[in-house]
Amino acid sequence: MSKKQNKRQIILDEAAKLFKLKGFGGTSMRDLAGEVGMEAASMYNHIKSKDEILEHLCFHVSDTYIAQLAQVEQMRGSNGDKLKELLRLHIHLMLEDGAAVSVANNDWKYLTSDKLELFKAARKQYEKGFAMLIENGIAEGEFQPVNASVALFTILSAVRWVELWYRPGRGVTAQELEQDIMTILLNGLAKKQ
């Protein structure tokens, strides 16, 4: 039983890496099997289907994001503090589970119909909670009076490059990264005068 869990996890991890590299459609079960060190057919002892792999990866990410949102919502502090913390957690998942996040960002559209709807709903829920923090911040005069949706997507997109770009040995630490991104997004690139 523990062995089974283990092999399944290896398949899922390897799938995340391959899907990130070559896309869901561009990755065949034989490719994946080669990476795992097994025949394609053998993997079906551990997983139900190729679609199930995709579902697992996508919902792992969306579930985590929603849990993080719930966690931040019951924090106390300013909207700026909450936004900062949610963003920090958001970036943190990217650094920790980059391949899965990449799949959830790029290959979610290949989910089959009912799962696709579920995923889109989850994403919308997350975005809604995120937007609420921004709207509250604007209403309370804490943030600049921009369109909240525009701010939301600008921020969420702004951090998406992290999973494509960040590698530990790149001369930028995770702390610097977080700090600089926060600076740019909250304080802006231009110097205050």
Next chain:
Amino acid sequence: MSKKQNKRQIILDEAAKLFKLKGFGGTSMRDLAGEVGMEAASMYNHIKSKDEILEHLCFHVSDTYIAQLAQVEQMRGSNGDKLKELLRLHIHLMLEDGAAVSVANNDWKYLTSDKLELFKAARKQYEKGFAMLIENGIAEGEFQPVNASVALFTILSAVRWVELWYRPGRGVTAQELEQDIMTILLNGLAKKQ
């Protein structure tokens, strides 16, 4: 001859839309043919291969970006002004040719080997020019002293959602959009105090 150009363009445009919607791998030549209103085999009177379609779309985008960079580089004005203008042009292409930009952003990895290298080189050239503006701005004390690469990718990513999200009838005009994105990226979301 003009007819041929026309049909070819229809195929390319329709391909951009489909690739954006379902990905390069997820779009079959028969799907595309159905959209164009033609049998799959008939399209080969107008295009060389499925790969050629992808190449055309990707290089159309990278060529445009590089031309825009060259245009801005010979402007006079502050680094902030140049950065603003380059970003404005960048967003403009997204609004004008969203599907092609989407393909260049998401499906470039399916380019075949030599074209893939060419595309990556073009992208690197664009990023290098973009980064130079930021570095100059920092050196001249115009921008905050952040890591230039982090700033570069944060800005370039920040605007990527536009092609996924923007639709004319969404209550936000292109002008508002540009303005708000500039505000957030250059001045920051937080109010100056």
Next chain:
DNA sequence: AGCATTAACTAACAAATGTTAGTTAATGCT
């Protein structure tokens, strides 16, 4: 009118795809 080109079609191909069936050796429980 005669001819060459264009652009559509149908039919078919070879390769690749996700998946199932059937088999077999190893492992662990009673």
Next chain:
DNA sequence: AGCATTAACTAACATTTGTTAGTTAATGCT
């Protein structure tokens, strides 16, 4: 020791894929 389960294998399947061959009607030039 005997039995059930697990997890690997090979072989094969039905589809789908990108693409080519061969044909045919329409178009336009001389």
